[in-house]
Amino acid sequence: MEKMRAVVQHAAFDFRVELVDKPVPGPLEAVIQIEASGICAGDRIMYEGKAPWGIHDGEIPGHEYVGVITQTGEGFTEKYGLDLGDRCLAEVQIPCGECYCCRGGFYNLCDNPNGFLGGGWAEYMLLRCGAIIHRVPKNIDKLCAATIEPLSCGAYAVERAGVGMADTVVVAGMGIIGLAALQFAKLHTPYRLIALSATDASLAIARSFGVDAAINVLTENAPERIRELTGGVGCDVFIECSGVASSVSIGLDALKKRGRLAVYGVYTRNGDLNLNEISQNKELTLIGGHLSPNTMPYVIRCLEQGLVDPRPMITEVFKLDQFDEAINIRRKNPDSIKTLLVP
Template sequence: MSSVSGIPTKMKGVVCYAPGDYRMEALDVPAVGPEEVLVRVTAVGICAGDAKCYAGAPLFWGDKDREPYCQPPIVPGHEFIGEVVALGPGAAEKFSLELGDQAIAESIAPCWRCRYCTRGTYHMCMPHDIYGFHQRTPGAMAGYMKYISDSIVHKVPKSVPPYQAAFIEPLACAIHAVERGEIQFRDVVVVSGCGPLGLGMVAAAKQKSPATLIALDLFDWKLEVAKKCGADVILNPGKCDVIAEVKKMTDGYGCDVYIEASGSPVSVKQGLHMITNPLPPKGYGTTFNFSLPPACT
């Protein structure tokens, strides 16, 4: 094992005990074993999932239809970056790391044994140990955290500031969503919600060269950022009927791909009504009009 000098034995960290019950406590700095990495946390993000967990969402705390996902007491935080300060036996070789490197672990630590891991779709891993929620994978809202041996760890260039490197995880989620959308050249694509993930989706979708990329949000200032990320058209659902406008722009067909990034049930329903269906619309034609409708100017 190799480590830098001066690693403390104690650290401060946030511990989740229950909805609304998050406490700052003195914790032991994790000890590393074979093929494990200890990092000094340099940046950590707060995901919408963290906020929902804090608020008591059934997805994390369970209800009559599901088991709880969160396993308290647990240190939260799954959007992170850290500086390597200790390497367990074999870790340097396994992850191609040296002390002092900036490194990130993917938020899911696969089991490598379940049906999905053995098929190569480790993001569907059945135990689904995400840092910050399960006892096997304490998170980053502390001075130090450990990347366990089953983790997928990446070295990040030091030219990337920590506050930007912490955005790697949500950006990866955004890119994954766009990849699953299978966007084609002639597609009309709508991204609903222009928060950090939605903007990442806009930027990623632009790289697919769709015919038209439309961004939706209730805040005009977010829509202006979406334009900088590549949106061709921006629409505010609070100011116009976006379903009608998208259908006007597409000769009644609707969009080909709808990516929901707002977290709102209304947006989900909106997408179901906006997306095209295999039945031809009344009075359908052979050309599209992608000009911005007057109602939204």
């Protein structure tokens, strides 16, 4: 069997670059040669053994990537309209296609998903049967293309929240998803756009995107600052992308009456929320968001047209063989945002 290099997970803090069998596509499947892949916050949690979904010994992680098709199984080209040499990526989850969520178009919430599609931290990756695959034009830089997955999360958070021309929009949490949400929110030209973060480095990137205010939640009173900026009223939309429960509280406090709170983060704690802000005080609208259904084609189009630019968020690029250094980068650079691996 042909071999390839890949990062294989074994146990917490024990992921190794190894020679493994190169995948072979079955019917309706394809193999892509990876050009670049990203390390996600979820991957780091998994590496540290803290992920609720655990560690799967022998599996290859990596769900943010782009690659070129090198092998196709029977019926693949007919089904997807993609052939050898075409560039593509697949969405993270393989939905069942039959439950009410899938039939309703919100397949990101599928009741019976056929697992997550990993394997991007390798030279080659199998796009399994049932994957939702998107063509990626070759004029998009490979490093930028490897960020399509997290960019799509940011775009979807904005889509869920809804952004109108008269809105003061606050995005909290300046990881790649929040920074992407800022860029996609800006495409709607809202009246005012405000970034919140706990680090000055990420706020500097937010400023470079042309936000009206960038507020450090650790050194400033964010709700008060937001009220100051809005004539005492508060913001219309608060998009929570930090994954920190106290940031949801900031949102409840900073929103104006009848404002919209969009919660996109993944939370390890529930926090202590003032629920009366939602009901009697403000009549808020609560919106959730998860993954990025029906969003990637839009994001790919935006990248192709140069409407969004992920390059300021790509803080490091490592060779696959330097995986240990890549996964531990936050020890050296606490301001790291997106770390990419290239085979």
